Amino acid sequence: xxxxxxxxxxxxxxxxxxxxxxxxxxxxxxxxxxxxxxxxxxxxxxxxxxxxxxxxxxxxxxxxxxxxxxxxxxxxxxxxxxxxxxxxxxxxxxxxxxxxxxxxxxxxxxxxxxxxxxxxxxxxxxxxxxxxxxxxxxxxxxxxxxxxxxxxxxxxxxxxxxxxxxxxxxxxxxxxxxxxxxxxxxxxxxxxxxxxxxxxxxxxxxxxxxxxxxxxxxxxxxxxxxxxxxxxxxxxxxxxxxxxxxxxxxxxxxxxxxxxxxxxxxxxxxxxxxxxxxxxxxxxxxxxxxxxxxxxxxxxxxxxxxxxxxxxxxxxxxxxxxxxxxxxxxxxxxxxxxxxxxxxxxx
Amino acid sequence: xxxxxxxxxxxxxxxxxxxxxxxxxxxxxxxxxxxxxxxxxxxxxxxxxxxxxxxxxxxxxxxxxxxxxxxxxxxxxxxxxxxxxxxxxxxxxxxxxxxxxxxxxxxxxxxxxxxxxxxxxxxxxxxxxxxxxxxxxxxxxxxxxxxxxxxxxxxxxxxxxxxxxxxxxxxxxxxxxxxxxxxxxxxxxxxxxxxxxxxxxxxxxxxxxxxxxxxxxxxxxxxxxxxxxxxxxxxxxxxxxxxxxxxxxxx
Numbered sequence: 001x002x003x004x005x006x007x008x009x010x011x012x013x014x015x016x017x018x019x020x021x022x023x024x025x026x027x028x029x030x031x032x033x034x035x036x037x038x039x040x041x042x043x044x045x046x047x048x049x050x051x052x053x054x055x056x057x058x059x060x061x062x063x064x065x066x067x068x069x070x071x072x073x074x075x076x077x078x079x080x081x082x083x084x085x086x087x088x089x090x091x092x093x094x095x096x097x098x099x100x101x102x103x104x105x106x107x108x109x110x111x112x113x114x115x116x117x118x119x120x121x122x123x124x125x126x127x128x129x130x131x132x133x134x135x136x137x138x139x140x141x142x143x144x145x146x147x148x149x150x151x152x153x154x155x156x157x158x159x160x161x162x163x164x165x166x167x168x169x170x171x172x173x174x175x176x177x178x179x180x181x182x183x184x185x186x187x188x189x190x191x192x193x194x195x196x197x198x199x200x201x202x203x204x205x206x207x208x209x210x211x212x213x214x215x216x217x218x219x220x221x222x223x224x225x226x227x228x229x230x231x232x233x234x235x236x237x238x239x240x241x242x243x244x245x246x247x248x249x250x251x252x253x254x255x256x257x258x259x260x261x262x263x264x265x266x267x268x269x270x271x272x273x274x275x276x277x278x279x280x281x282x283x284x285x286x287x288x289x290x291x292x293x294x295x296x297x298x299x300x301x302x303x304x305x306x307x308x309x310x311x312x313x314x315x316x317x318x319x320x321x322x323x324x325x326x327x328x329x330x331x332x333x334x335x336x337x338x339x340x341x342x343x344x345x346x347x
Numbered sequence: 348x349x350x351x352x353x354x355x356x357x358x359x360x361x362x363x364x365x366x367x368x369x370x371x372x373x374x375x376x377x378x379x380x381x382x383x384x385x386x387x388x389x390x391x392x393x394x395x396x397x398x399x400x401x402x403x404x405x406x407x408x409x410x411x412x413x414x415x416x417x418x419x420x421x422x423x424x425x426x427x428x429x430x431x432x433x434x435x436x437x438x439x440x441x442x443x444x445x446x447x448x449x450x451x452x453x454x455x456x457x458x459x460x461x462x463x464x465x466x467x468x469x470x471x472x473x474x475x476x477x478x479x480x481x482x483x484x485x486x487x488x489x490x491x492x493x494x495x496x497x498x499x500x501x502x503x504x505x506x507x508x509x510x511x512x513x514x515x516x517x518x519x520x521x522x523x524x525x526x527x528x529x530x531x532x533x534x535x536x537x538x539x540x541x542x543x544x545x546x547x548x549x550x551x552x553x554x555x556x557x558x559x560x561x562x563x564x565x566x567x568x569x570x571x572x573x574x575x576x577x578x579x580x581x582x583x584x585x586x587x588x589x590x591x592x593x594x595x596x597x598x
Contacts, residue, residue, distance in 0.1 A: 096433055232444055235432050239494070242395055242427070243501060244420025244448030289434035 016287075020300040027307045028078055032070045034311060036318050039066065076204040077310045077324075078303045079212035080265045081275055083220065085302020087258045088276025089283065089294055090223045093230035094254050096237070099165050101277035102141075102262040106171035108273070110144025111137040111259075111266035112197055113175050120186045130267075134211065138263030144171065145259050199272040199325030201310055208268045215264040219257040220299070226254055227291035234289060272325050274332025275302050275309075281339045348373055348537050349394070349423075349505055354402035356389050356561075363389040364400070365561035371505065376531055376538040378548040378569065381558035382582055387541040388428060390558075391509050394539075395425045420448035424503035428510045428541075430494045432482040438493050439478040442468055445500030461500075468499035471526055487514030495523060499530070506530070508540035512547060524551050545586065549573055557581060 033044045039062050047066045050057045057063050084102065091100040102108040117123070118136035125131030148167050156163040179197055223230075229250045232240035241247045265272070283297035306324075309331060313322040349371040356364040364386040371377050379387040393400045396411070396419065404411050406422055414422070424445075432441065443465050450458040469475045472492045477485070485493065491514045498506060506527065512520045528551060531538055542548045548555065548569070555572040557565045559581040565572045578586040 098433070228444070228447060231436070231440070232447060234434055235436065235441060235444065236430070238392075238395075238397060238427055239430070239444075239497075241397060241416065242420065242425040243444055243497070244417035246416045284434070289436055290440055 017296060017300075020297065024078070024300050024303055024307075027304050028074050031074045031077070031307050031311050032066060034315060035065070035070060036315075037061065037065055072206050072209050073201050073204055073310070074307065075206075075209040076212060076268055077201050077306050079209060079216055080201075080269055080272065081279075081303040081306025082299040083212065083216050083261045083265050083302075084272060084275040084306070085279040085283070085298040086216075086220055086223055086295060087261050088302075089280035089291070089298040090230060090254055090258055091276070092280055093234040093289075093291055093294075094251065095164060096234055097164065098281065099277070101274075102258070103172070103271065103273040104165060104277060105145065105168035106148050106175060107141050107145050107259060107262050108266055108271040109172045109175035109179075110147075111141035111263045112271045113144075113179055114138075114140025114263070115267050115270075116179050116182050116197065120182055130207065134264055134267040137267040138260050141263035141266065142256060142259035144175075145255055147171070149255075197270050198323035199270040199328070200321075200323055201269050202321060204268060212264060212268060215261055219261040222257040223254060223261075224295050226250060227295055230254070230291040230295075231289075234291070270325065272306070272328055274328045274336070275306055278332045278335050278339070279305055281336070285339070348407060349539070350403075350405040351390075351394070352403040352405065354390070354393060354400050354404060356386070356393055356398055356400045362561050364393065366402070367556075367558070367561065367563055368402075369556045369563065369566055371537050371539050373535060373537055374531065374553070376528070376540070376551060376553045378552035378555040379539065379541045379558060380545065380548055380555055380573065381564075384560075385558040385581070386561040387558055388509050389561075391425065391507055391539070391541060394423065394507060417448040420501060420503070422503055423505045423507060424498040424501040426494055426498050426506070426508045426511055428513055430490055432490070435481040435483050437479050437481065438474055438485070438496075439465070439469070441482060441493050442474070442478075442496045442500050445497035445502075448501065464502055465500045468496040471499055472496040473522070488516060488519055491515060492519065492523070504535055504537070506536075506538045506540075508538065510541055510543065512542065512544060520547070527551070545573060545578070546590070 029041065029044060029048075032048070033039050033041055043062050044066060047057055047063055048071065051067055057067070088101040091102070091105065092098055094100075102111075114136040115133050117140075118133045123132040123136060125135065148164065148171055151167050151171075152163045155167070183197070229240065229245050232243060232245045233250075237247060240250075279302040280294065280298045283294055283301045286301075287293040287297045306328070309327045310324050313324045313327045316322060316327075351367060351369050351371075354364055354367050355362060367386070367390065369377070379390060381387055389398065392398050394404055394411075396416075406414065406419075411419055411423075443461075445468065446458050446461040446464065449461060466475075469478055472495055474489075474492060474496055477489065482490065482493065491511070495511065498508075508527070511523060511527070515523060524547065527538060530536065540552075542552075552569040554567065555565075555569045556563050557572050557577055564581055565574075565577045575585070575587045
């Protein structure tokens with residue numbers, strides 16, 4: 001008789017990834033088509049295809065909406081969703097903690113504080129207005145992560161799950177109040193950031209999509225390249241050291257990669273909660289905890305989830321656009337409760 | 348093979364290990380014995396580079412602090428006392444991680460023979476039938492066997508075991524200890540272990556270090572170390588009388 005404990009993961013093949021990639025592509029096209037002005041599927045594909053290969057595109061409203069508004073937005077949403085979900089999966093493995101994520105651990109809030117300070121102070125880099133916000137967000141993201149882990153280590157040398165989460169939650173609340181103070185006392189221009197701190201992809205451009213792609217290629221490549229080390233950490237840090245993992249170096253490299261990636265995401269769209277927390281859990285239910293499969297699956301699932309969340313945010317009560325953070329928080333919180341309930345019930 | 352030279356581990360004013368020295372030679376099964384809090388597990392974690400220490404630990408004359416983690420893992424395999432897995436990895440995935448040190452970098456080549464080592468480790472520990480089982484469904488004893496299989500797959504020259512009989516029923520205690528004894532018969536190998544059960548230590552150990560308050564009270568051949576006087580000194584009781592009393596219940 002077959003042992004009931006045997007898992008059936010052998011069904012998961014490269015074809016599954018091909019299907020996920022196809023689903024992502026279809027979702028992207030759908031999100032470009034749908035909005036306050038509906039554009040047909042064939043028009044959308046024609047415009048994007050011709051623009052992609054440098055062929056002349058028929059002039060008209062469709063061209064402007066697709067190429068100047070929706071396509072850069074869909075690209076940014078796709079890349080941000082993939083990046084945030086990848087970061088969540090990496091942190092949950094590295095810290096052996098199913099609640100770890102940029103938003104629960106205060107990294108996103110730290111990055112948001114950096115971005116708000118840079119905007120309020122008008123900090124720019126030579127030749128790039130946006131660069132100052134991005135670099136400050138990345139630096140604050142890493143600084144926040146380092147501070148939270150140091151405080152957790154001082155409280156409890158074993159870096160226990162509860163200590164990290166507790167400090168992360170307190171840190172997030174503290175940072176949120178500082179951001180509110182800055183927004184309250186800063187100029188009118190900065191006051192418009194209140195909407196941005198809840199997350200929004202409104203007005204994003206191809207430069208930001210390019211930066212997200214670059215960050216995802218570099219930092220995401222580093223994270224995916226460490227999939228075996230993440231497996232070792234997810235099983236236990238002592239065990240990782242015993243089998244030969246350079247624990248300190250790997251931890252530092254992954255934390256830097258995660259902080260940079262979250263920093264870039266936050267500088268583009270503000271804080272978008274729950275993607276990094278929930279999507280790795282859904283990916284884990286599909287492909288298991290092995291990071292060789294989990295990280296790519298998290299990329300796809302995070303991108304698809306955020307695309308649908310953004311579509312909801314801009315179409316649900318159109319022409320008013322909701323903050324995407326509101327949509328991801330509502331959907332994510334409900335999904336998280338269901339996942340945790342099912343996991344506890346199962347095991 | 349392994350020389351521990353005047354090693355001390357301190358937590359503030361408390362010395363968990365205090366100026367301890369001993370040698371582990373090829374073919375030896377060295378038992379670290381002593382009561383709770385003697386510093387046995389701390390000593391094992393020290394060799395595994397898990398805690399900061401003073402003094403020196405040499406692998407065939409080379410300070411092990413100068414070895415890269417993967418180099419150390421190819422020489423020394425460690426089985427911890429507490430092993431739990433929080434995610435639903437399969438048995439095979441956990442055992443397979445034992446080969447990490449042979450393929451640890453981006454550009455490291457193929458791990459020739461790795462698959463065979465994993466298969467053999469699964470077979471030796473009786474886990475072949477459970478290779479695709481979720482770690483979350485295993486009992487404490489099965490989990491302990493999985494991590495022992497991981498150490499076997501690692502194929503080190505020295506096995507360091509912290510309470511290998513933890514969670515194991517009598518059948519698997521005998522099975523695992525006999526396995527380790529057979530493993531030790533290959534040339535160039537040695538075992539260092541912490542065993543609370545003094546009967547197991549006496550039965551399988553060739554040498555021992557008896558520890559008390561972080562220090563070595565006695566060391567040498569097992570029969571010369573685990574004597575009634577030495578044991579009475581460190582355990583503060585007549586250990587031999589207690590064991591005779593326990594055994595008499597079965598007669």
